[in-house]
Amino acid sequence: MLLAVLSGFILCALAPWLTRSFGERAGWLLALLPAALFVYFLTWVPAIADGESVIITYPWIPGLDVNLSFLVDGLSLLFALLISGIGTFIIIYAGGYLHGHEYLPRFYAIMFAFMASMLGLVVSDNIITLFVFWELTSITSYMLIGFNHEDKNARWYALQGLIVTVAGGLALLAGLVMLAVAAGGEYTLSGILAAEDMHAAPFFTGMLLAILFGTFTKSAQVPFHFWLPNAMAAPTPVSAFLHSATMVKAGVYLMARLNPAMAESDLWFYMLGIFGALTMLTGSVMALRSTGVKAILAYTTIMALGTLTMLIGIGTEGAIIAAMTFLLAHALYKAALFMLAGALDHETGTKDVTKMGGLRHVMPITFIAACVAALSLAGLPPLFGFIAKELMFEATLGARGGMAVFTATLAVLSAIMIVAMAAVFALRPFTGARKETPKTPHEAPPSMLAGPVVLAGLSLIFGLAGFIPAMAIVQPAVAAVFGAELSVELYLWHGINAPLMMSILAVILGLVLFWKWDTVLDGFKRLTFIDRFGAERGYERFMDAIVWVAEWQTRILQNGYMSNYLLVIVLTIVGLTGWTLLGHTDTPMPLALADVNLYEAVVAALVVAGAVFASVTRSRLGAVATLGIVGFGIALIYVLFSAPDLGTTQIMVETLTVILLVLVLFRLPEFINYSSAGTRVRDAAVALSLGGLMTLLILAVNDATVAEPISDTLVAWSEPEGHGRNIVNVILVDFRALDTLGEIFVIGLAAIGVYAMIRFRAEDKAQ
Amino acid sequence: METLMAFVVGALFAASIYMMLRRSLVKLVIGLILLSNSANLLIFTVSGLERGLPPLIAPGETLPAGGWADPLPQALILTAIVIGFGVLAFAVVLIHRAYQVVKEDDLDKMRSTDT
Numbered sequence A: 001m002l003l004a005v006l007s008g009f010i011l012c013a014l015a016p017w018l019t020r021s022f023g024e025r026a027g028w029l030l031a032l033l034p035a036a037l038f039v040y041f042l043t044w045v046p047a048i049a050d051g052e053s054v055i056i057t058y059p060w061i062p063g064l065d066v067n068l069s070f071l072v073d074g075l076s077l078l079f080a081l082l083i084s085g086i087g088t089f090i091i092i093y094a095g096g097y098l099h100g101h102e103y104l105p106r107f108y109a110i111m112f113a114f115m116a117s118m119l120g121l122v123v124s125d126n127i128i129t130l131f132v133f134w135e136l137t138s139i140t141s142y143m144l145i146g147f148n149h150e151d152k153n154a155r156w157y158a159l160q161g162l163i164v165t166v167a168g169g170l171a172l173l174a175g176l177v178m179l180a181v182a183a184g185g186e187y188t189l190s191g192i193l194a195a196e197d198m199h200a201a202p203f204f205t206g207m208l209l210a211i212l213f214g215t216f217t218k219s220a221q222v223p224f225h226f227w228l229p230n231a232m233a234a235p236t237p238v239s240a241f242l243h244s245a246t247m248v249k250a251g252v253y254l255m256a257r258l259n260p261a262m263a264e265s266d267l268w269f270y271m272l273g274i275f276g277a278l279t280m281l282t283g284s285v286m287a288l289r290s291t292g293v294k295a296i297l298a299y300t301t302i303m304a305l306g307t308l309t310m311l312i313g314i315g316t317e318g319a320i321i322a323a324m325t326f327l328l329a330h331a332l333y334k335a336a337l338f339m340l341a342g343a344l345d346h347e348t349g350t351k352d353v354t355k356m357g358g359l360r361h362v363m364p365i366t367f368i369a370a371c372v373a374a375l376s377l378a379g380l381p382p383l384f385g386f387i388a389k390e391l392m393f394e395a396t397l398g399a400r401g402g403m404a405v406f407t408a409t410l411a412v413l414s415a416i417m418i419v420a421m422a423a424v425f426a427l428r429p430f431t432g433a434r435k436e437t438p439k440t441p442h443e444a445p446p447s448m449l450a451g452p453v454v455l456a457g458l459s460l461i462f463g464l465a466g467f468i469p470a471m472a473i474v475q476p477a478v479a480a481v482f483g484a485e486l487s488v489e490l491y492l493w494h495g496i497n498a499p500l501m502m503s504i505l506a507v508i509l510g511l512v513l514f515w516k517w518d519t520v521l522d523g524f525k526r527l528t529f530i531d532r533f534g535a536e537r538g539y540e541r542f543m544d545a546i547v548w549v550a551e552w553q554t555r556i557l558q559n560g561y562m563s564n565y566l567l568v569i570v571l572t573i574v575g576l577t578g579w580t581l582l583g584h585t586d587t588p589m590p591l592a593l594a595d596v597n598l599y600e601a602v603v604a605a606l607v608v609a610g611a612v613f614a615s616v617t618r619s620r621l622g623a624v625a626t627l628g629i630v631g632f633g634i635a636l637i638y639v640l641f642s643a644p645d646l647g648t649t650q651i652m653v654e655t656l657t658v659i660l661l662v663l664v665l666f667r668l669p670e671f672i673n674y675s676s677a678g679t680r681v682r683d684a685a686v687a688l689s690l691g692g693l694m695t696l697l698i699l700a701v702n703d704a705t706v707a708e709p710i711s712d713t714l715v716a717w718s719e720p721e722g723h724g725r726n727i728v729n730v731i732l733v734d735f736r737a738l739d740t741l742g743e744i745f746v747i748g749l750a751a752i753g754v755y756a757m758i759r760f761r762a763e764d765k766a767q
Numbered sequence B: 001m002e003t004l005m006a007f008v009v010g011a012l013f014a015a016s017i018y019m020m021l022r023r024s025l026v027k028l029v030i031g032l033i034l035l036s037n038s039a040n041l042l043i044f045t046v047s048g049l050e051r052g053l054p055p056l057i058a059p060g061e062t063l064p065a066g067g068w069a070d071p072l073p074q075a076l077i078l079t080a081i082v083i084g085f086g087v088l089a090f091a092v093v094l095i096h097r098a099y100q101v102v103k104e105d106d107l108d109k110m111r112s113t114d115t
Helices: A002-030 A032-042 A045-049 A074-097 A104-123 A127-145 A152-182 A189-194 A204-218 A227-233 A236-244 A249-262 A266-288 A293-314 A317-348 A364-378 A384-397 A404-427 A446-464 A467-482 A498-515 A517-526 A529-533 A535-557 A562-584 A598-616 A620-640 A644-665 A677-701 A711-718 A727-735 A737-766 B002-020 B025-046 B071-102
Strands: A054-061 A066-072
Touching (some): A002 A066, A002 A074, A002 A104, A032 A104, A074 A249, A152 A204, A152 A535, A249 A317, A249 A467, A317 A364, A384 A446, A598 B002, A620 A644, A677 B025, A727 A737, A737 B071
């Protein structure tokens, strides 16, 4: 299993080299890996279909109990099969689509990294591992969307997708950690799903919203849906892969995965039900007003994601069966349709369906495959999509809490529009009179037809023989999502019932809509408010606001005035430390002045007087001289209070300082008062507040000892261990010798700096 | 004695911050010197002041006779004094150099990097 997950990353490193070596046939060769993975996952099917769920654990850091664990059950197997199976065709397809492209080796490398991340995501048992793979899919898809990096739009849309999904990822991380805490410190999915009393956690609502923010952004739910159609800037193989089996379904996967633990929550039910249904409708409406082949498909993907979210939210047995069936059906037809869209674009040179026509004679295989896949999209018998749609209608009618009318109405409305768009996609480019296109079309190469034909064929086979997918994969997947064993049977014919009536209604109205589509399009063109007030405009506003705030705070906080920086720092210290001090001091501080000797008081007074005089004098010499008084006064204090070493050091340093100041300062201008009286008063107040704070701080901590000091040990070791009788010296050169080495280094560096600056001055003069 | 020292340290901090808030380069340097002195004195004070008990061991003994002042803060301050001097020397020369290049002592007129 570990090898299965990591093999994609290994091939990612090898792919560029293989592509260069094998040239033309590289796509077919590289597709062997996903094909092998597909076969590997197929071998799991019998065991999983029997209701097993397997956890494979690799010790990672055994001492810390950190393991790499993988979970294989119906749900992860369904996803793994889709990823590896569709991935195989995508890799072959890319060989034809990007034939001769300069960056093809790079494309394969990112594609394999993406595929491996996605596989890792769906089989991870540890939620932190899951999160790492989740973010990896965001990053690799960023590189894939921006693959045509010379195109400004591609770069912009890639960044947009990245920002939206990674913002969600951040929330997801918080949500997952809360989830683990709520489950009693359990970081494995299997453990979380087995945990009890999770709903009792006080932060349950926050956790749920954080997780949903992550899944909604990833799976392009309203109002975060705008990034997905923009991701069409990617080459078509990427769009086909991202929008059928993978990336965008990661959010759906996680919601399905957590469903057993969350389904009891009403918030979960309403959030998923309402947002899912709205997303479904939004996707359908947006598809209806699109004319680009890829845009139509992208919006129908949003419809599908909304449907899946809604079904998981409804959460009844029938809804979960519908969700898993719909997931499989959608992956099959959507991957096929995208690859066909790419073939159309590739052969005709245009993406606009209104500019194509009469292609059925030149591209017959493409036409047939498009018809089959589009029938599945529209949900017509005998395709697998029909079964999925019937189940979906039935599930919306069974929603609890008064939601049934809402979900069922929206489902029918969206189905009408999807039927129309399926017809547009399958018929517009191929029937009618031939239209002139930028390129002269002919049938696409085999590498570009293999995927659509096989996947469209599967849609047909699964529709006619529903028991194959039902037993093999849908039933175990439903069991995993529903959290209980049950049996699933999929048939085309359910008898004459409400869902069938809804389907018939949708098809009839959908065909009417198709017939009048040109009129509808004109109508939409006049409704420009969608572009002005849409969610994407909100995103742009938000990004502008971030830039505005950044500029504003730079102007305020980092305006280049030295005094401004200092004021911010000092006031922050006074505010925060003062606040803490107030909260921790309840007894009045003792003011013990009785033990002060007269000579000590004189020294202290000298130091204070020197500091004050140095601050107010207008004479440079006076300032330097009083600074000397302060320094020597402090040296006296050191000597008086048992620190002779400090005293001698301070005297030497003070002497050097005075000499240095006299040498340098007198080359600088006289003291001038630049600032106004008001500024000086403000500065004095700020300075006094810090001084006052320091005084209070010393008074407050004077008698506080929080831990046993290590000094006594150092004193005891000094003579026997350090062989020195001056304990301060022993500490400096022995116990803390590394510190002293660092100190020597700093002094050396300062000396070099000083030397260099003086040197350059000499050179300047020489010029 | 710590009470008195608390006020001394407070006054030193206030004087240093006031000087650093001035717009003159020279006053900034004076503020820096005061600041490093006040920080040292702060550490020295909060570690407890003892009269006549230097952490020195007489020959033939293994411990200072009659108790000792805490040697660890002293070692830290000693390091700080020396480093403070290194920083000061560097700052003074840097400021001198800056003045030579830009012919300006007013910090508020030295806001951009290309003067």
